[in-house]
Amino acid sequence: MGSPPAGGSRTGAGGLRAVRLHGWNTTLTLLGAWLLLIAISGLHRADFLAQQTVLAVTFTMAITGVLAVGQALVAISGGILDLSQPTSLILSAYVTSVLLALGVPTVVVVVVAVALGAAWGCLNALVIVFGKLNPIIVTLATNFIGVAALFLVFQSAQAPINSALRAFGRGYFLGLPDIWWPMVFLVLVVGWLLPRTRYGRRTIAVGGNRVAAQARGVSLRRTRFGVFTAAGACAGMAGLLFAGANAAFSPTAGSDFLLPVIAAVILAGVSLAGGRGNILLLLLSVGFLSTVPTSLAFFGLTSAWQTVFQGAILILAVAIDGYREKRARR
Amino acid sequence: MTQTTAPPRARPAQSSATGARSRARELLTGAVASIAITLLVVIVVGLAWVGPAFLSTSNITIIGSFVAVPLLVGACAGFALLAGVVDLSIGSMVGFSGAVFASLVVAGWGPWPAGAAAVVLCLVCGTINALAIVVFGASPIAATLGMLTALAGLNRVIVGRQGAVTALIPDLFDFTSRLALSLPLVFLLALVVVALATVVVTSMRLGRHIRAVGGDEVAATRAGISVLRVRFLALLFSAMGAGIGGILYVGQLGSASNSLGTGLEFQVYAALMIGGYSILRGGVGNPAGGAMGLLVVAGVANILDVQAISPYYVNIIVGLLLLAAVLIDRLRGGDAYE
Secondary structure: OOOOOOOOOOOOOHHHHHHHHHHHHHHHHHHHHHHHHHHHHHHHOHHHOOHHHHHHHHHHHHHHHHHHHHHHHHHHOOOOOOOOHHHHHHHHHHHHHHHHHOOOOHHHHHHHHHHHHHHHHHHHHHHHHHHOOOHHHHHHHHHHHHHHHHHHHOOOEOOOOOOHHHHHHHOEEOOEEOOHHHHHHHHHHHHHHOOOOHHHHHHHHHHHOHHHHHHOOOOHHHHHHHHHHHHHHHHHHHHHHHHHHOOOEOOOOOHHHHHHHHHHHHHOOOOOOOOOOOHHHHHHHHHHHHHHHHHHHHOOOOHHHHHHHHHHHHHHHHHHHHHHHHHHHO | OOOOOOOOOOOOOOOOHHHHHHHHHHHHHOHHHHHHHHHHHHHHHHHHHHOHHHHOHHHHHHHHHHHHHHHHHHHHHHHHHHOOOOOOOHHHHHHHHHHHHHHHHHOOOOHHHHHHHHHHHHHHHHHHHHHHHHHOOOOHHHHHHHHHHHHHHHHHHHHOOOOEEEOOOHHHHHHHHOEEOOEEHHHHHHHHHHHHHHHHHHHOHHHHHHHHHHHOHHHHHHOOOOHHHHHHHHHHHHHHHHHHHHHHHHHHHOEEEOOOOOOHHHHHHHHHHHOOOOOOOOOOOOHHHHHHHHHHHHHHHHHHHHOOOOOHHHHHHHHHHHHHHHHHHHHOOOOOOO
């Protein structure tokens, strides 16, 4: 298993410092792991360090990154995980495809897709808040219901090939895929705003200590509604990019994203217990995880191996994270 | 998690007369009672809609063979739930075990050594889960999600490009399709395992220890129970069940495909939660209730199947049942999430 994390012995009063240093530790670890992966792959095959690789990695990053922002918001607010993202993603992608085929203007479609994702998140929040039920169980159930309901509506769909959205999904801006830019924009905006706005700070406070936040007059209900609606809107936006970037898709296509997204959120140092996490670090964790498939391909390994590595990285990361927290608490 | 507001409902080991009385009350109003009623409703609906054929031996044989492996896997995974360490990797582990078993048999191994190897490899994975969770303190959901992902990948690697390994093993096929008392033997054996697990959980010391560890870690430690050992054991048990389940599936299906076991963990845990377990909090639920949860889902699936209704409705009903089950659990005094 993993060796003890770098940082030496931190005991007693050092605990607080350890918590503060945590962000930097994660940043350096992620950056180190990513550079190491690039270096090893580059040494193995020099042609790895080419523009093709950059394009493949950034393309993979886009949808995972947008979903990861939503997932991270839920986790930071103490909502643990939103397991229904596959449904909101495909719901938005499907409606996008249908509306575009009907000739609805692209701007309207974009608004509808994001709003639809937000509505789905709102629905989750409704059950969670008024039922006082655990989000992970509620979203597990709503995902069961959602994917099945989508299957009753369609088996396979695709956005019109000559639509502006599909052109966007294939296009490039400043040498990088079009769909990569909205993701970066979203991560930067949410990452910047979260610790700096009242709403963002409330989200963090509710996740960190619900009782204390409530005592200071933060409405739990309103915060939960806000967080799940925002997370749903992220999934709606991801669905838009998904419909633009992919050919035909089925209602189950969304489930492929769930595990990499959760892995990215945990690797970025977001605590599943809530209250801790830096959205900006998602750029590093999503980038690292998105480099793995391309890198493995250069080592001649099939795509099945990429899943093996993703899982192994996740186990290692949470083990190290757990160990670190155990020592910080001592 | 830190969201619990209500005091932990873990019932401490009781041995006095009041214990017996409260246990009797529990039988009438507790989680097992509501799942038993749900099962009864499913049977009544089945009889009313499908007719007497719903309870005919041939139909019960169909349901029984369908639900046998999930029953076994669920009974073993239930130990991990009770100990407070949910193991999400069981679905992929079933597929992994099946793939290992089938390809070893194809490579010329005998069924017994191949089966032993598959179970041992699953136990190794279970050990890795336990090391990460118990020793390093990783979150169970996150760590076993990693194992789920890794094993799903390994399954695809082992199975290879064809997408399935065909391994027809006459002895195993005979075993999995044999009838005893005019019901499938594997189904009856799974029920025996469930019954044994229920006895262990409700009236043996090991079971009390497992529930204590899941209910309140600190109190259990003070009572001199090794939390580490109990959780380690529970995770190994869960892995063993998945290992055996994968082998039985290969017997039933005659092959191991790269999608074997995919999503099984969510199906099984949804059914177990309908049956009174919790995936977030240890110490609640019992194997008999969990088994009834699986039977409810299998019964619903069977009714829809016989009536030629789209199987997607099963998942919609499972989702609604799951929400209803956790809502009822909360109204009965379970954890409220705010």
